[in-house]
Amino acid sequence: MKKLLMFFILSTAFVSGSTINIAVAANVSYAIDELIAEFNKTHKDTKVKVTLGSSGKLTAQIKHGAPYHLFMAANMKFPQSLYDDKIAKGAPVVYALGSLAILSKEQKDMSKGIELLKSDKIDKIAIANPKTAPYGTAAMEAFENAGVYKDIKNKLIFAESISQTVSFTITAADIGLIAKSSLYSKTMLKYKQNINWVEVDAKLYTPIEQGIVMIENDRETKAFYEFILSKSAKDIFRKYGYLVP
Template sequence: MKHKFLLCALALCGVLNAGEVSIAAAANTTYAFDEIKSEFEKLNPDTKLNVSLGASGALNTQIKNGAPFDIFMAADMKFADDLFEAGFATAKAQTYAKGKVAMLSVRSVDLGKGLDALKDEKVKTISIANPKTAPYGTASVEAMQKAEIYDSVKGKIVEAKSIGEALTQALSAADVGFIAASAMYAPKMKEGGCAGAPCKEGKHFVLVPSSLYEPIAQGMVILKKAENNAEAKAFYDFILSDKGREIFAKYGYEF
């Protein structure tokens, strides 16, 4: 009986010691997160990461409405710092990566023309993330405006809820989509994500010149709920570490 009690006690201790970290992350980080989780959990085998992905503005609102997250990884500094200024984060945001915008088409659009390709008559629909809630959507509009084509193509624009949904639309219904360049570095995209063929730069996607939009510095904060959560601090430090940056760099991010 004593032996049985000891086993139960040990099992209970294991449950109590196993930590969890809940992360609200911008949809553009989707493609890097499998590797981030794998590498972090090698170093912290008793910590489980729960990741919710979405548009930064929507996640910001959820957190303000009481969503129980420990870490917020936004697609820009604005939505992350807003939580600090509103009293929901422990400190100002730190930049964990800088994202890039790409244009994607699986419909034989001549992307070699750059943004001028959007004016082509056969381009009927252009998918972008909602610029009110998704920083990549804001950057997409800014790029079109700076290229002086926005007014001539705005009637073709279809807004997606997030940058992830913009990718889905670009791969299915839209003629062209403005997406996070990180998506193109995901294994499934490289292997056959563009209408069954490997996605190739120059053919299926091109990077939008970074001179056409403000740098997308992506910000991260620890939320007040996790102020004394050692596992959350360990994850935060991992993302800012050389290993964390190495992973993001593999998916096309800069620093």
């Protein structure tokens, strides 16, 4: 019943042909408002409604009929599964490359990098759930490749999405592995590189290729899809710490 109610609410968003509903991976939450504002400079009559969440949960919603027009995922796996199931209109395309950062609200010796997590002074480490959030998968891969997992596995606390991981990191945890992009939001600028945060060595995890697919192929959706792959959008992604293809 709850699922039907959710789908009904989402469906009512489509009464106007100039409204598109997009499912967006949580790590993009820090950049999406600026992306939409830039898009609306040339598409003033198109309203873009955003639903944020972990890529796994958004994929499940889409497969159960949630009426999204477009999906911006945190990896290629989930949008590829939609294409394989003949739900997406076309194969996924990489729109940005995400990266991991270690963050602490307190000053730490960030020169140690991921080895810092083994410290006896760190009891709780926040990461996104690796079952549903690609950034969580990348964090687990980094732990394994750095040889620290056995030492820290009992310290891990799991968040539903990468945005919730940020919340856990600055409240309940001592430290966390977050999306680097989150550090460029206005509320996070007080945390300083090499004092509160440091990038995770990119050699420790598979590059986080973030994929986009269209679920519908109407004119407004195509326009937003093409915008996300444009130079203007890439400039915004760079501003928020992403690499772009």
